[in-house]
Amino acid sequence: MPRVLLGKRCNMMKLGTYVFLPERADGFDFHLFRVKPEVGRRMPPQPDMYSNIAIFGDNVTARNHPDWISQSPLGPAWRTNNNFNVRWDILCHTQPEHRAEQLDYIEDVARNSPGVWLNSIHFAEHGHCTCPRCNERWKKSGLSWLEWRRKEVTDYMAQVSERVRDRAKKKFVIGVLPDPVTSYERFGINFDDLAPLTDEFLVVMFSKNYATPWYWEMLTRNFKKIFKEVPLNISLYVFGPGDDPKEVATPSELLTVSVRMARAGVDNILYLTEKKSQMYDFQKAAVGLKDLRERLSSYGQQPVQDYLAKVADWAKVL
């Protein structure tokens, strides 16, 4: 009999709430309260709600210590840096004062609530962090750059896990970003390293306005890693046969997703329509989106510039 790969649940499914205010809605099995979200403000933990803490995404600490911001060849991890998917300011992963303060804070929160669920446990993105301290720690480690980052994340999570599980004797959950294949290259995360340190994983799937470009870019990175040297073509539906005009992607969504795929390394992009007139409609709309194209030009380096130049050239043939 062929074995069918089906997700087997560990326990009876529960439903929870995930909230910014310490208010428990009825009809749920558990509640997760954002004690310290990425904006960096801190609220008192609740005895009957799990506590959610973001460690390195921390706008308040970044504002107070701008020199602690994570560094990279494409600039620091301020939330205004469009080269990365950073929605908040992200600190260097090895900043010793922040690491120590967060360890004590997390243990204290664990003692005053049923457990701790973490976010933002990792390096900001690919290429981070290149501050002098990180460079020195990397060189001293004797490891490759990616393996050194993995060790930093795993070792720090082991310390946090010890504080929550062993000292405070509370439940501990590690949150990760939605990228099952290239989290190692991007964030320094190895899931097998973290599994023994955590009771459960949380995968944070973002809001709709963030989700589409995120997932398209992530899938591009994932396929590039799996296909290795074989070039990756991706096709996007502009207008398929029988498509409802109200359901198809807008030209601005198509341009945004294309740029995000370009910076993630896609080799070629195909646009699918039923007929030529629909393609011309898309091209005309794309050429007309001057403000968007201007904004997208800050989203990456040469591959993004090359893509946007081709779109601009459509003005000559229409």
Ligand SMILES: [Zn+2]
């Ligand atoms: Zn650093």
